Amino acid sequence: xxVLRKCFIPVLAVGVAVAPNALLLSAHAQALGPTxxxxxxxxxxxxxxxxxxxxxILEPIPVNGLTQNAVRAMVKKEYFPDQFTVMPQDHDKxxxxxxxxxxxxxxxxxxxxxxxxLAYALGKPTSNVxxxxxxxxxxxxxxxxxxxxxxxxxxxxxxxxxxxVVGIYGDRQTVIDDxxxxxxxxxxxxxxxxxxxxxxxxxxxxxxxxxNDHDKPIxxxxxTLTKRKP
Numbered sequence: 095x096x097v098l099r100k101c102f103i104p105v106l107a108v109g110v111a112v113a114p115n116a117l118l119l120s121a122h123a124q125a126l127g128p129t130x131x132x133x134x135x136x137x138x139x140x141x142x143x144x145x146x147x148x149x150x151i152l153e154p155i156p157v158n159g160l161t162q163n164a165v166r167a168m169v170k171k172e173y174f175p176d177q178f179t180v181m182p183q184d185h186d187k188x189x190x191x192x193x194x195x196x197x198x199x200x201x202x203x204x205x206x207x208x209x210x211x212l213a214y215a216l217g218k219p220t221s222n223v224x225x226x227x228x229x230x231x232x233x234x235x236x237x238x239x240x241x242x243x244x245x246x247x248x249x250x251x252x253x254x255x256x257x258x259v260v261g262i263y264g265d266r267q268t269v270i271d272d273x274x275x276x277x278x279x280x281x282x283x284x285x286x287x288x289x290x291x292x293x294x295x296x297x298x299x300x301x302x303x304x305x306n307d308h309d310k311p312i313x314x315x316x317x318t319l320t321k322r323k324p
Contacts, residue, residue: 127211144303144311145205153195154223162263206301232316237280239307243271246300
């Protein structure tokens with residue numbers, strides 16, 4: 095297996111000339127936080143490091159607890175209809191405990207998705223919260239004996255095509271490949287990856303990628319979301 099490595103955030107270059115379209119994209123990035131942008135292309139390929147960089151994220155739901163028992167109770171609770179099967183569109187809304195929450199489509203500039211940046215930019219709470227996230231991973235062929243490898247700050251539970259495959263618990267920092275699933279099969283075509291990420295306090299983020307049968311990152315997977323509303 096891969097050696098665990100602590101996540102880090104690279105320093106972004108400054109003073110680089112940008113085209114007008116890039117300035118428009120920058121406005122979206124600022125609205126979603128310094129590391130996140132609204133998707134502007136139909137799909138996004140995984141790179142050599144294999145990380146999934148496109149997700150739909152529901153605004154945070156208030157919760158409390160990071161132990162395995164507490165988190166498992168959280169993810170078994172029905173917060174909104176069809177939470178384990180829904181494929182939302184960008185800006186779709188659900189009602190949780192009488193409050194309207196919105197799904198947001200995001201691309202991350204980094205390998206990890208910074209949930210703190212998103213929640214802060216939206217004026218939402220960042221501590222004692224649960225984020226539901228979902229994306230579609232399109233495989234060019236059926237792939238056997240792959241693993242979903244994840245890291246999160248803090249706890250998280252993950253599903254692939256409706257099957258729970260991995261979970262990590264407790265107050266932890268994001269570590270690349272901190273949790274690795276059993277061997278599974280990626281179907282040819284669309285595969286749905288879904289997760290619940292729970293944060294206690296402070297920073298919160300996650301990263302995810304698929305490893306092949308030799309435990310190497312899988313590049314060239316096409317990541318898509320439900321068609322965005324006009």
